Amino acid sequence: MSAEETAFASPPPAIRGIEFIEFASTRPEELGAVLTRIGFRLIARHCSRQVLLYRQGGMNLIVNSDPATLASAAREGEDHQISAVAFQVDHAGRAYERSMAWGAWPIPTRAGAMELNIPGIHGVGDTVIYLVDHLRPFSIYDIDFIYLDEQRDVEPLVPDLHFFGLVQHIGPERSAQWTDFYAQLFGFRPLPAETHFGILPRGTILGSPCGCFHLQLVEPVGDALYDTEWDEQFARLAFGTPDVLGTVRAMAAQGVPFQDNAFIHTEAHGAITAAMSYDVTFELVRHATPPRESR
Structure with a gap:
């Protein structure tokens, strides 16, 4: 060959x-x-x-x-x-x-x-x-x-805080295409439909073979179907933590606001920050720290 x-x-x-x-x-x-x-x-x-x-x-x-x-x-x-x-x-x-x-x-x-x-x-x-x-x-x-100095290690704000995944906005009826893209190139697989993480579970969730990273593919629905600003893009970064409520308290003590309204509010399984600096938001998801291999 x-x-x-x-x-x-x-x-x-x-x-x-x-x-x-x-x-x-x-x-x-x-x-x-x-x-x-x-x-x-x-x-x-x-x-x-x-x-x-x-x-x-x-x-x-x-x-x-x-x-x-x-x-x-x-x-x-x-x-x-x-x-x-x-x-x-x-x-x-x-x-x-x-x-x-x-x-x-x-x-x-x-x-x-x-x-x-x-x-x-x-x-x-x-x-x-x-x-x-x-x-x-x-x-x-x-x-x-x-x-900047000799201190290159930074203690996490709370124990076991880690990258969980990325929310990816995609076009209408494009879930299958993007699922194939990540499956063929990197071995990601869609998780069962009943598997949910965080407080905004809509869309298709893909998991990496190692279980260390996830992608949430979200198509536009409702009024978003007509939103000219709905671009295919990475929309939000999510952090995993075994203790969402403890992490929220630690971040709130640093001045981080969290969304709290009729549709989105902090729960034990997830939270989303309010917009900070031109609509930047981050998500917290209850998730155990994946094992890491030694280099």
Whole structure:
């Protein structure tokens, strides 16, 4: 078989975790203030671009305000948007080759001279799905980022807070297509229809093979069918926590507001923050911390 045929016939890559979530932002200071309130701390700056690295426990969030990124990713009228997710896989190069064989669209390299080149493919809208080697001898951040100080570990605001998943808005009757996309490229599978997480369970929920990450595909319904601003996009980041109510109390003590109205309110199985800094919201979902493999 040719190299492409071999890649096509190989199984989906084993996802081991989430390396980072990236936000594109025209107001990075304001977004940074929001992230600080939910427990993240700025620990590093990119050596040559307007990119910041925030960390909390095992979670990394990147705030990208580099003009080149904003030119390609920014949606009109939105100051902050989720622009990328990076999956940790066993062999990033092989995973990328397999994605190409299955028809994924490559992204042009964004790495400059002496910068790390991370393979990636086009995701929903203008987003990027990056592939990062799980078993690597170095941190990807050590090459391109300058740390603010020696303190690189950040205690989580509450124990066992972790990435749970992303809510993805999709077009009408597009659930099957996006389910196939994530299943064919990464082995995600739809969970049983009766399986629900959080307080907004609408849509199709996909789970990664490792059980460490979820995607909630949401089609427009009702008036949203006629909403010209309903774009296919990553709409919201969700954090998992074994204790939603305790996490809400800890975040509220830091000044984080939570939605409380006739339709949405905090419960033991989930909560959603009120809009902070130009409609940025985050979700909390009751979920046990997935086991992590040692690197």
